[in-house]
Amino acid sequence: MTVARSGSLSANVVAFTRxxxxxxxxxxxxxxxxxxRALATVDLLDRREVYLTLRTVLVERREHFQEFxxxxxxxxxATEEEARPEVAPSDGTAPEGPAEAERxxxxxxxxxxxxxxEGEETRETPGYSPAEVLTRKDFSALSSEELEEMTALVVHLxxxxxxxxxxxxxxxxxxHLLDVRRTVRRSLRRGxxxxxxLRRRRRIQxxxxxxxxxxxxxxxxxSRFLVQFIYALQHAVSRVETFVFSTSLTRVTxxxxxxxxxxxxxxxxxxxxNWSGGTKIGYSLRQxxxxxxxxxxxERTVVIIIxxxxxxxxxxxxxxxxxxxxxxxARVIWLNPLLGGAGYEPLCxxxxxxxxxxxxxAPAHNLERLxxxxxxxxxxx
Amino acid sequence: xxxxxxxxxSMLGGEGYIADREIATAIYLSMSLRKPLLIEGAxxxxxxxxxKVMARALGTALIRLxxxxxxxxxxxxxxxxxxxxxxHIRLTExxxxxxxxxxxxxxxxxxxxxxxxxxxxxxxxxxxxxxxEVDRADxxxxxxxxxxxxxxxxxxxxxxxxxxxxxPYVVLTSNRTRELGDALRRRCLYLWIDYPSFEKELQIVLNxxxxxxxxLAGQVAAFLQLVRQAKxxxxxxxxxxxxxxxxxxxxxxxxxxxxxIEETLGVLxxxxxxxxxxxxxxxxxxxxxxxxxRAEARPWTQALVERVAAEGALRR
Numbered sequence: 042m043t044v045a046r047s048g049s050l051s052a053n054v055v056a057f058t059r060x061x062x063x064x065x066x067x068x069x070x071x072x073x074x075x076x077x078r079a080l081a082t083v084d085l086l087d088r089r090e091v092y093l094t095l096r097t098v099l100v101e102r103r104e105h106f107q108e109f110x111x112x113x114x115x116x117x118x119a120t121e122e123e124a125r126p127e128v129a130p131s132d133g134t135a136p137e138g139p140a141e142a143e144r145x146x147x148x149x150x151x152x153x154x155x156x157x158x159e160g161e162e163t164r165e166t167p168g169y170s171p172a173e174v175l176t177r178k179d180f181s182a183l184s185s186e187e188l189e190e191m192t193a194l195v196v197h198l199x200x201x202x203x204x205x206x207x208x209x210x211x212x213x214x215x216x217h218l219l220d221v222r223r224t225v226r227r228s229l230r231r232g233x234x235x236x237x238x239l240r241r242r243r244r245i246q247x248x249x250x251x252x253x254x255x256x257x258x259x260x261x262x263x264s265r266f267l268v269q270f271i272y273a274l275q276h277a278v279s280r281v282e283t284f285v286f287s288t289s290l291t292r293v294t295x296x297x298x299x300x301x302x303x304x305x306x307x308x309x310x311x312x313x314x315n316w317s318g319g320t321k322i323g324y325s326l327r328q329x330x331x332x333x334x335x336x337x338x339x340e341r342t343v344v345i346i347i348x349x350x351x352x353x354x355x356x357x358x359x360x361x362x363x364x365x366x367x368x369x370x371a372r373v374i375w376l377n378p379l380l381g382g383a384g385y386e387p388l389c390x391x392x393x394x395x396x397x398x399x400x401x402x403a404p405a406h407n408l409e410r411l412x413x414x415x416x417x418x419x420x421x422x
Numbered sequence: 423x424x425x426x427x428x429x430x431x432s433m434l435g436g437e438g439y440i441a442d443r444e445i446a447t448a449i450y451l452s453m454s455l456r457k458p459l460l461i462e463g464a465x466x467x468x469x470x471x472x473x474k475v476m477a478r479a480l481g482t483a484l485i486r487l488x489x490x491x492x493x494x495x496x497x498x499x500x501x502x503x504x505x506x507x508x509x510h511i512r513l514t515e516x517x518x519x520x521x522x523x524x525x526x527x528x529x530x531x532x533x534x535x536x537x538x539x540x541x542x543x544x545x546x547x548x549x550x551x552x553x554x555e556v557d558r559a560d561x562x563x564x565x566x567x568x569x570x571x572x573x574x575x576x577x578x579x580x581x582x583x584x585x586x587x588x589x590p591y592v593v594l595t596s597n598r599t600r601e602l603g604d605a606l607r608r609r610c611l612y613l614w615i616d617y618p619s620f621e622k623e624l625q626i627v628l629n630x631x632x633x634x635x636x637x638l639a640g641q642v643a644a645f646l647q648l649v650r651q652a653k654x655x656x657x658x659x660x661x662x663x664x665x666x667x668x669x670x671x672x673x674x675x676x677x678x679x680x681x682x683i684e685e686t687l688g689v690l691x692x693x694x695x696x697x698x699x700x701x702x703x704x705x706x707x708x709x710x711x712x713x714x715x716r717a718e719a720r721p722w723t724q725a726l727v728e729r730v731a732a733e734g735a736l737r738r
Contacts, residue, residue, distance in 0.1 A: 067604060075455060082454045083447075084424040093447040098455075101607035103462060103614040221504050222496070229511065229525055331653070336598050365655070368695070 050085075051077055054095075057116050061099060064108045068099045091117075250281045251337050251370075253329060255348030257287035257320035282337055286325035292333070322352040322391055323359025330365055338369040346399075347376045352391030359391055363398035374401040426450055433479040439471055440618075440625045448613035449476060458571055458592035460607065463615035465597050466659015472615075473552035473593040480591070483549040487538040489559035495566050499576055501535045502528075529580035539567075543574055543586035550591045557596040561603060568606050618660060620647050620724040626660060631667035640722055641678045642667050644715055647727045648708045649690065654699065658690045665689050680709045707734055 058073040076098045083094050092113060100109050223239040283294045326346075330338075338344075344366055352359055367373050375395065396402060423443070431446040441449075449472065452459035461469045477484035487498055507528040514524055536544065542551040553567065570576060574586035594610060596602060618626065624643040627634060634642075646663050658666075666689045675682050683705065691697045711734045718726060 067608060072608070075457070079451050079455055082424070082451075083427070087423050089443065090423055090427070090447060093444055094451060097444075097448045097451050097611045097613060101460070101604075101610070101612045106614070222502055225502070225504050225507055225528075226525075228508075229521060229528075336601055339599070 050080065053116075054080065057095070057112070058099065060112050060116055061109065064112055066100065066105050066108060072099050248280070248371075249337060249339065249342040251333075251342060251344045252281060252283045253290075253326070253344065253346045253348075254283065254285045255287065255320060255322070255346075256285045257351075282333070284329060284333075286320075286322070286328075288321045288324070290325040290328040290332075320348070320351055321354035322348060322350070322395075323356065323362050324354045326362035326366060327358055330362060330369075334365075334369060338366070340371050342370040343372045343374065344370045345374045345376060347378075349377055350375075350389055350392030350395060352389070356390050356394045360394040360398075363395045367398040367400070372400045373398065374403065375399045376403055378404065424450070426454075430479070434475050437475045437478055438629050439468070439475045440622055440629065441475075442622060445472065445613065445615065448611060452593070452611050453480075453591060455611070456589055456591075458594060458610045459613060460594045460596065460602075460610035461613045461615060462596050462598055464617065464657060464659065466661050467615045467617055468660050469595040469615055470552065470554055472613075473550050473554075473595075476591065476593065477550040480550065482547060482591075483545065484552060485538050485542045485545075485549050485590070486552045486554060488554045489556050489563070491558055491560060493559045493563050495563070497537060498539045498563070498567075499537050499570075500540045500578060501537060503533045503535050507533055531581065534578070534581070539570055540576060540584070542590045543570075543576070543588075544584065545588060545590070548588040548590050550593060553592065553594045555597060556594045556606075557598055557600045557602060561600075564603055564606055568603075568609060571609055617650050617657070620644060620722065620727050623647070623660070623663060627663060627667050630664045631671060634667055634671055635676065638670065638676055638678070639667070640720065641712065641715075642670070644722055644727050645678060645683075645708060645712060647724070648711050648731055649704075651731050652700075652704050654691070654696045655693050656691075656696060662690050678712060680705070683709065710734060 054076050055073050058068045058070075058076065061068045076095055079094050079098050080091065083090050085091060095113070096106070096109055100106060220239045224235060224237070227237060227239060228235045281294070282292070284290050284292050363373070377392070427443070427446050427450045430450050431441050431443070434441040434446065434449075448459055448461075451457075459472075461472060463469055473486075474484055510528050510533070511524065514527070517524075519527075538551070542549055556564065556567070559567075571592060574589055575583055577583045594606075620643055623646060624639055627639040627642055628636065631639070642663065646658065650657055666686060669686050669689045670678075670682070673682070673686070684701075687697060687700065691700055711730050714730050714734065715722060715727065718730075
């Protein structure tokens, strides 16, 4: 084995574990000590064996294999057969650096400082009229104070949607199981005569919600609000998985799980590579199905897609992905902010291809419409 | 290679399980570090088999806990023998023993039914404990399992704490229908089993399908490699490959042609949608791929099969 770093094996293993930790693998002192114990029992001259041993001990999910491999090569040095050419980003659009993405996100979310003036209120959409109450106001036309108020409303709404969902579930699932243990115990008091059957409650099944949110350029106006909505919903309902997509898909559930919104938003910015690029809805959905479908989809899953349906990718891919999504979940809801605009017809190709596989197609341009979503979220049973 | 890993590999081979180095190394480490082994991978790649073969190779018992939604501690750990308890109450009715005494009697070890987890930690010699499809149990159960796996002791309120006599070898499998908690993951060593390579699958077919000739086995294994390039709802696993081989043998086929494949498609593809997709989109391509392969010199290799698949635009 070519030990690339000087010092003892244990010092190297600890340094290697730290490096993995920096790259996001949850490897700590315990793992490092396990790794050392493991290495003591294998053939250290066999590079592949060392590699497999460290991977078995230090990695805990397949998604981290790639990071592990890269770190392993970087730290312990690559042998010729293992050295693979680095794959350069093939599509001409170079991914934005994290700093750039962060900057974009900040601008996009904390527009308060930039858009303080009343003169900015000119960004109206057809549905907007100053006389309308806040709940009917188009999201794209909100001032910063209104946005704050709106955020509070959205959080409230999301909570209500969440409790309503679980209450319904409780009411219909009255099927109780006989608790024999407690029944027998109770009967002892009456000399073994069973006078009363004790039951235990069946656990309440929660609905899994999957949110797929379009953050591409054509959705910019709405995205600011949508992140708030996603964030609020995720905090109110325990089983929400959130993904954002434009040309590809990113899971942002962990990034949004921070208690503090601003920190959470920073983290979203760091994890999303294609902020406000073009849209490849079909490709992104395909990516979701392949990577997460097995785990997240099922008969208790409600999928919510938030997008305007402007797809610059392959329509066939979109159609196939939508069909599969529909078949493998309980309900597919498509929220389209453009639907609120007067005279909007879902004419763009992507939207037309997706529509047959959508259970609920609803506007999402103001709060009143969102409130109506509630009844679609609860699953019968 | 460490001699013990080599021994495990050949031991597994002797049991008819073709184990590559990753699998043998993980099993070895799990045994030598005495840490539970978490095995993930697509359905049908032989995750459960690892535990079964491990038990046979170690010459020890296999205790299996099949997980399902709603599985709770009671079912997994212990249960009281209610019939026996009720009977006992009746039989002692006439006695002058107090209620407390009788209660103590019926909640003693004699009335205890050991479920897999309790069974596994009270054996004289360490068994292999297989916690199968742990992703199907809910997260509460996962937390409970974690507790048992860290302390190897369980507390039964009526009796007290039972400590493990020996630490079992623990194997957990998951099909990833639910994301497992980080705490459980960190307790375990990790093994990901992928679909087998062409060479490995060929070995499996030769081993597991009695009487199959090398030529047909090669075609079967190569065909499955082509099949797995396609995006399907349910990709056929090793079990399907073996079943298919057996079906071909039962039909006395000694090579694969379009007709034969179409006749036996149901063995490989079990959803209607997949069967339809295969018939309309993929079968022609695969048959052509197979023909192209036949023109190549034997023995075929993974690299060759992959090249043919790439040339034929078989990937989606």
